[in-house]
Amino acid sequence: MIRIAHISDTHITSESAYKGYAYDLIVSEINRGNFDFVIHTGDVTNQGLREEYERAAYELKKIQKPLVVIPGNHDVRNVGYELFQKFIGPLNGVFEFENGVVIWVDSTIPDLSDGRVGGYKFKWLKAKLEEYSKREFKIIAAHHHIVPLPDTGRERNVLFNAGDVLDLMLRHEVSLYTCGHKHVPNVYRVEDMVVDNAGCTSCRKTRKGDVNSYNIITLHDDGRIEVTIKRVTGERAKKEREPVRPKIFVPKEKRLFRIVQLSESNVSDRVYFRRKVLENAIRTINERIKPDLVIHCGDIVDMGIERYYEKAYEFYEKIKAQKLVVPGHNDITYLGYDLFREYFGDPNILEIGRFTFIPVISAQYETPIGVVGRIGQRIIAKHLEEYRETFTVVVMHHNIVPIPRSRERGFLEDAGDVLRMLTREKANLVLTGHGGNSFGIKVENTPIVNASSVSWELHRNPYGNTFNLIDIYRDLMVVFEVQATWGSGRLLGMWKIKEPFNP
Template sequence: MIKIAHISDTHITNEGAFKGYAFDLIVEEINRGDFDFVVHTGDVTNQGLREEYEQAAYQLTKIKKPLVVLPGNHDVRNVGYKLFEKFIGPLNGVYEFENGVLIWVDSTIPDLSDGRIGGHKFRWLKEKLEEYSDRKFKIVAAHHHLIPLPDTGRERNVLFNAGDVLDLLLRHEVNLYTCGHKHVPNVYRVGDLVIDNAGCTSCRKTRRGDVNSYNVIKLHDDGMVSVTIRRVTGDEERKEHRPIKPKIFLPSGERVLRIVQMSESNVSDRVYFRRKTLENVIRMINERLKPDLVIHNGDVVDAGIERYYERAYEYYKSISAQTLVVPGHNDITYLGHELFEEYFGEPEVIELGEYVIIPVLSAQYETPIGVVGRMGQRKLERTLEEYDDRFRIVVMHHNIIPIPRSREIGFLEDGGDVLKLLTEEGTELVLTGHGGNAYGLKVEETPIVNAGSVSWELHRDPFGNSFNLIDIYTDMVVVWQVQATWGSRKLIGIWKRKD
C-alpha cells in the first residue's frame, strides 16, 4: 500500500492570511505518520512575492517526507512563477514511486484565478500518460478543480478546458486526480477516476465555517483508492473506491423505457439552422425509433421571437411521442419568457409508471450563465425525496459536468451545490443540453448525459448534429449518440442501474 499526504493552499505570508500554528500542527502529524510522500497542490504563497517565497522555502523544510509541490494561482501573481522555480522547484514534472507515477502539471494563468492545461502542456501531459501507461497507479496533480464543488459560492475558476482534461484522464485510466484551489475538501468518483480536492492547510479563508484540513490518500494493493479528509479538530470523513469490474456490460433484462434526448435545435430563419436535418430527426423518431418520451433540453429557438416559436411549435407538435421541453438561455431572450409558456407550457413532473421525469429551470434572461438558486435547490430536493421509491430522471438545460471541446466558465453558477444534491440523493439519471457536444459520465452513482446540437450548424461535435437515444433496461441504462442525418450510432455510456 502507498500512503500519501495531500496538503494545499497554505498561503504562506507575513500577513494575517497564514495560520502558522495550523501548518505546524498538520506538518507534525504528517512527520509522525507512515507516509510515503507528500503532495502540495498549490497556493504555497499568498501573493507570489519574494519575501513569501523565502518564508515558504523555510516552512516547507519542516516536512521530513519526500515532497512534490506545484504552483497555484496565488503563486504566479507578480511574475511569481519565476520565483517558484527558484525557491520551490519545477512547474511541471514526474515523481515515480512503487507501482505508480505522479504527474504534476502547472494549471495556472499569470495574474488570473482561472486555470488552463492547454496547448503544449496538454500534449505534454498526454505524452507522459502514454509513457507511463503500464503503471498500476497513475496520479495527475494540478491546482484547479475539474468538476464543480459544493459550498464554494458562485462556480468559477474551473479549468477552461476541464472537459478535455477530464476526458483525457478517463481515456488513459488515471486512478486519481488531486487538486486544491477552492479551500473546500471534497472527494468524487467519476467512473474509475477518483477526484480528490484538498481544503486549505493553513489559510484563514475557509468556507462555510470549516477548519483547516488535509487529505490522506491510500493506494491499496487490490487497486482500491481511499481518501480521508482529516481536519485539525480531529474530525474525519472517509471515502473509498474499488475498481469497477467488469468494465463492459451487456443488457440482460427487458427494455422498459426509451427516451430520445435532444437539444439546441435553435429554430430560426438564420443560415445556421438546418431545417432538413431537424425534419429528418423527427421522421426517425416517428417511423423508426418510436420512443416513449422525447425530451428537449433547451434552446428550442435561436431567439425568443414569435415567428421562431410558431415554427418550432409546428415541428415539435408533429412528434407522435409525449414531449417534454425545458427552456434554454436562447429561449427566454426578448419575449421568449412569455412565448415559451404560451407555446410549450410550464414544464411539469411527468410520471410514467415507476419512472418520474423532473424538470429543473436554470435559464436566466439575456445570459448563457444559468442558476437553479437556493429556492430551486430546495424544491428539487423535496421532489427527489417525494419520489425516492421511483427511477428519477432530472432534466435541465445547463451542463453540470464539463464538456469536451468547450470553454468551461461555470455555466451553471451554483453547479457545485446542484451536483452535490443530485449525487447525495442518488438520482438515477440526469439529462442536460448545453455546450453543443454529446457527452456522458457517471459521478458517484448518478449518470449524467449531455446532448449535442440536433440542428444548429455551430456545434462542437466531430460526429456532427446528433441526438441521444436512451434505452433503460431492468438492469442497465444504455445511451447512444445518433447522427442526425444518417442515423449511425456511437455509444456514449452503459451503466448498471443501482440496486
C-alpha cells in the same frame, strides 16, 4: 500499500492570513505518520512575492517526506512563477513510486484566478499518460478543480478546458485527480476515477466556518483508493473507491423505457439552422426509434420571437411520442419567457409508469449563465425524496459537469451545490443540453448525459449534429449518440444501475 498526505493552499505570508500554527500541527502529524510522500497542490504563497517564497522554502523543509509541489494561482502573481522555479522546483514534472506515477501540471494563468492546461501542456500530459499507461496507479495533480465543488459560492475559476482534461484522463484510465484551489475538502468518484480536493492547510479563508485540514490518500494493493479528510480538530471523513470490473455489461432482461434526448435545435430563419437535418432527425425518431418519451433540453429556438416559436411548434408537433421540453437561455430572450409557456407550456413533473421526470428551470433573462438557486435546490431535493421509489430523471438545460471542446466558464453558477444535491439524493439520471457537444459521465452513482446540438451548425461535436438515445433496463442504462443526418450511432455511455430498478 501506498499512503500519501495531500496538503494545499498554505498561503504562506508574513501577514495574518497565514496560520502558521495550523501548518506546524499538520506537518507534525505528517512527519509522525507512515506516509510515503506528500503532494502540495498549490497556493504555497499568498502573493508570489520574494519574501514569501523565502519563507515558504524554509517552511517546506519541515516536511520530512518526499514532496511534490504544484504552483497555484496565488504563486504566479507578480511573475511568481519565476520565483517558484528558483525556490520550490519545476512547474511540471513526474514523480514515480512503486507501481504508480504522479504527473503534476501547472494549470495557472499569470495574474488570473482562472486555470488552463494549454495546448502544448495538454499534449505533454497526453504523452506522459501514454508513457506510463501500464502503471496501476496514475495520479494527475494540478491546482484547479476539474468538476464543480459545493460550498464555494458562485462557480468560477474551473479550468477553461476542464472538459477536455477530464475526457483525456478518463480515456487513459487515470486513477486519481488531486487538486486544491477552492479551500473546500471534497471527494467524488467520477466514473472509475477519484477526484480529490483538499481544503486549506494553513489559511484563514475557510468556507462556512470550517477549519484547516489535509487529506490522507491510501492506495491499496488490490486497486482500491481510500481518501480521508483529516481536520485539525481531529474530525475525519472517509470515502473509498473500488475499481469496477468488468467494464462491459450485458442487459439481462427486456428494455423498460426508451428516451430520445434533444437539445439546441435553435429553430430560426438564420443560415445556421439546418432545417432538413431536424426534419430527418424527427423522421428517424418516429419511424425507427419509436421512443416512450422525447425530451428537449433547451434552446428550442434561436431567439424568443413569435415566428421562431411558430416554426418550432410546427416541427415538434410532428413527433408522435410524448414530449417534455425545458427552456434554454435562448428560449427566454425578448418575449420568449411568455412565448415558451404559450407554445410548449410550463414544464411540470411527468410520471409515466414507475418513471418520474423532474424538469428544472435554470435559464435566466439575457445571459447564458444559469442558476437553480437555493430554494430551487431544496424543491428538487424534496421531489427526489418524494419519488424515491421510482426511477427519477432530472431534466435541465445547463451542464453541471464540464463538456469537452467547450470553454468552461461556470455556465451554471451554483453547479457545485446542485451536483452535490443530485448525487446525495441519488437521482437515477440527469439530462442536460448546453455546450454544443455530447458527453456522458457518472458522478458517484448518478449518470449525467449532455446532448449535442441536433440542428445548429455552430456546434462543437466532431460527430456532427446528433441526438441521444437512452435505453433503460432493470440493472443497466445504455446511451447512444445518433447522427441526425445519417442515423448512424455510437456508444456514449453504459452504466450498471447499482440498485436494480423494479418496475
